[in-house]
Amino acid sequence: MNAISQSPAQYTGQYIAGQWRSGRAGTTLADRNPYNQDLLTEIAEASRDDLDDAYRAAAAVQRDWERVLPRERAAVMLRAAEIMNRRHAEIVNWIIAESGSTRLKAEIEWDAVRACTLAAATMPGRVAGRILPTEVPGKENRVYRRPLGVVGVISPWNMPMHLSNRSIAPALAVGNGVVVKPADDTPVTGGLLLASIYEEAGVPPGLLNVVIGAVSEIGDAFTLHPIPKFISFTGSTRVGRHIGELALSGPKLKRVALEMGGNAPCVVLDDADLDRAVTGAIVGRFLHQGQxxxxxxxxxxxxxxxxxxxxxxxxxxxALKVGDPNLPDTVIGPLINEKQFKAALSHVEKARAAGTRQLLGEAPSALVLPPQVFVDVANESELAQTELFSPIAPLIRASDEADALRMANQTEFGLSSAVFTQDAARGLRFAQGIEAGMTHINDISPNDDPNTMFGGEKNSGLGRFNSDWIIQELTTDHWISVQHEPLNYPF
Structure with missing residues (x-):
């Protein structure tokens, strides 16, 4: 962990208006390693005045950034990707230390962040308007597409750097300013580390800002502030619903993209390749401790x-190795914090009390919970209907394909899903019956690709991320008509 043994001075406060400065709330956030509880850094938290400064700084420079040539904005994205290559070890070590990621998962996340940034470099030249036909003689209808202005990003702790950057990079690329509020558990990887990369890449001072503060101080204010036109949120359904309500009830209506909870089914049909299906289910369930x-x-x-x-x-x-996430062969590391750990233990205890048969379940050590496997689980049970966010695996028996599809859809969520079968046509037919935004045939349910759509249905959220879909979310249409010939009006 030598790459982060001495925290850079800028990781002790906020990044606002191109300056690394202390927050003015008068409170301090202790950022700790969830595996060994080492103190990584202490952050002077933001006040509402700091939040206001951040939004105003972004608004002050956004119009100038919007007018920067597309190739110049693309060049900033490419430089950021180059910096991510050069600072690879530093980034991976921060992800491991701050979020409890195993080294394997941290490498996956680094690659996703870099891929997202490279994809964003293609976006400045893809913000296209249209000229539309008209029934009015001598009229020309033009639809111009332009950035929204300032975007607010609220990101979670589980894939902190990627889930911040998948909004930050496209927003900057198409001409917006950005203010980010990362999760309290991951303030560096979710915000400050990205700010240092984009600062080095040449993002103008004030265009990207990071505020870290207590929910009680800046939580609601982040969405209710009059400047942002769009709030990108990734997190729980409960919090996402609240943010959606604030966006509609505040003094100015805002667009939102809400990527919320999931209860992904991994369906194994009776003709599946057993080894392939087991591997897919193991990785799909236990990657990053199921978080x-x-x-x-x-x-x-x-x-x-x-x-x-x-x-x-x-x-x-x-056989999965459990323990120190920094070791290259560890698969199961720590849960992110005590709250999540206690919630996981509660799920296990309730399932046992309900008489659900458990075939695997060693005792935890500190915040590390080894794999817990329950079998013959009822799909309507609390265990099956709860987003577990932990290395707990409920295995459910289906009588046939129709029963499997019925149970796959028996959930309030609809984010991702997977189905294993050796018959591609059967898999496609089954996938089209699943009520979800994404389904993967003979692949794991945790799947993301910066060049295609990402998003959910039902209580898993609103809006879409990645590629043309995120360009659509982060820009707006302006109809401008030109009447070339005089018209005869009725009066």
Whole structure:
């Protein structure tokens, strides 16, 4: 961890108006490693005045940035990606230390951040307007597309750098200013580290700002502030609903993109390749300790394959290395904090009390919970209907394909999903029946690609991220008509 043994001075406060400065709330946030509780840095938290400064700084320079040539904005994105390459080890070490990511997951996240930034470099030249036909003689209808102005980004702790950057990079690329509020558990990887990268890449001072503060101080104010036109939120359904309500009830209506909770089914049909399906379910459930909104939260197996699948799944889960996330072969590291850890233990205890059969479940150590595998789980049970965000795997028996589809859709959520089968046509037919924004055939449910759509249905959220979809979210249309010939008006 030498790359972060001495925290840079700028990681002790806010990044506002191009300056690294202390927050003025009078409170301090202790940023700790969830595995060993080492103190990584202490941050002087932001006040509402700091938040106001951040939004005003972004608004003051955004119009000038909007007028910067597309190739120049693209060049900033490319420089940021180059900096991510050069600072690779530093970034990975911060992700491990701050979010409890295993080294494997941290490398995946670094790659996702870099890929998102490279994809954003293509976006400045893709903000296109239209000329439309008209029924009025001598009229020309033009629809101009331009950036919204200032965007607010609220990001979570589980994939902090990626889930901040997937809004930051496109927003900057298409001409917006940005203010980011990262999660309290990951203020550096979710915000300050990105700010240092974009600052080095040449983003103008004030265009990108990071505010870190207590929810009680700046939480609601972040959305209610009159300057931002759009709020990008990733997190729980409960908080996302609240943000959506604030965006509609405040003095100025705002657009929102809400990526919220998930209860992804991983469905194994009876003709699936057993080894491939078991591997997919293991990775889909236990990657980053199950702390991913797209995790395979329920594993639904058709009757004919069920017993063989359970045996192989438990064997694989038992062999996963648990412990120090910094070691290259560790698969299960710590949960992010005490609150999440206690919630996971509560899920296990309730399932046991309900009589659900548990085939695997060693005792925890500190915040590290080894894999917990429950079998013959009822799909309507609390265990199956709760987003677990922990290394707990409910295995569910389906009588046939129709039963598997019914149970896959028996949830309030609809983010990601997966289905395993050796018949591609069958898999496609099944996937089209799933009520979700994303379904992956013979692949894991935690799946993201910067060149295609990302988003959910039902209580998993509103809006879409990535590629043309995020360009659409971060820009607005302006109809301008030109009447070239005089018209005869009725009066």
């Amino acid at each position: 991913i909104c797209m995790s395979s939260n329920r594993i639904i197996i058709e009757e004919r394959l069920y017993d063989r699948f359970v045996e192989a799944f438990v064997e694989r889960a038992r």
